[in-house]
Amino acid sequence: MHEAQPGTTLRIEDAFAVSEALLDAASAAPDSSRPSAAMRVYQTLRQQIVDMVMLPGARINEKEIAVLHGTSRTPVHEAVRRLVEEGLVEVTQRVGTYVSRIPLDRLGEAMLVRTALEVAIVQRAALRIKPEDIARLRHALTGQLACVAAADIVRFHRMDEEFHEALAEIAGFPGVWRMIQQAKTQIDRYRRLTLPMPGRMDVVVAEHDHVVAMLEAGEAEQAACAMREHLDQVLPVLEIARMHRPEYFIAHLPDQRQPGPYW
Incomplete structure (x- = not known):
């Protein structure tokens, strides 16, 4: 330990x-x-x-x-x-x-769950999306770009959350987003290390923009692929963060869920 x-x-x-x-x-x-x-x-x-x-x-x-x-x-x-x-x-x-410390073994599990659910969300959103929904997503992207310009990492992360939550609501699955939030707790910690990387926030916005463009074009499968490609970048970037701050990571956490001295 x-x-x-x-x-x-x-x-x-x-x-x-x-x-x-x-x-x-x-x-x-x-x-x-x-x-x-x-x-x-x-x-x-x-x-x-x-x-x-x-x-x-x-x-x-x-x-x-x-x-x-x-x-x-x-x-x-x-x-x-x-x-x-x-x-x-x-x-x-x-x-x-x-x-x-951030457990590396749980990150892969969390991304498996998140990717499966968010790809399904985008596929469903493509069938339900309305012009006002596109406007909502575009507004979120504008907010993210403002955060990039201001180098406001904290607010950028909040806006990123709002973008993904909006997709779940458009799909009619707001409860699924809450499930995703619970699953990705450890991912959020590591992402706070990666967002300050040069150009990283710009890449995230560009990937979000591609998802919205495919939704606006009515291309459900292309939109789903864009979301999958977006999320597939998470773990490779993690390796860069791990090399820079290895003291923040651990292979796996000891199981402390059973009653012990602390309880």
Whole structure:
């Protein structure tokens, strides 16, 4: 089992500062719609990990998190337990609690699921698409291009998600997109390493544009092929990221889903 390496510790207050606006918005919501303390901590930690704000190997201090959230350690412990089950956090008796490294073995599995579902989504979307849907997708592409020009990687990733979600909604399968999101959690972490690569965001936009062009032309099979080709580029680019930051990756995660010392 790998130990956290020196220099990977992220000050927890810095990580949570990034989500301050989000938390403020949530706290302004009516009490009936406000998530539980455990859910708030879970959502914030999960987003920080997926966004690579909290890097692989960063230690997690439950006491500090509890203080920052103004809650007891019980909700924090519950949130961390859920993250352990998702493979985003690892707990060892010697090292403690820290953000897990990105497991290479799960990336291939996740891409298999994602590709199968997204290709099917595009095929279905081609049969249902309307002019206003094309306009919606084009608007998303315009937003992505603006992110490229501004070198805004965080927003680009959000816009990328919106593009793929829009396709699922156009296809009439919004629930499938939620399944895809769950399956691709580890992929999203690694993608935050690849998007800063020179020209990478431009390539993604061009591939999205090709999918939209085929949908607009009514070419269902060509649109599906364009989506498959787009997703087929994910794992090859991963290898480049792995070579640059090998300390962020691991062959596979130990199975911590069974009851153990942490529970």
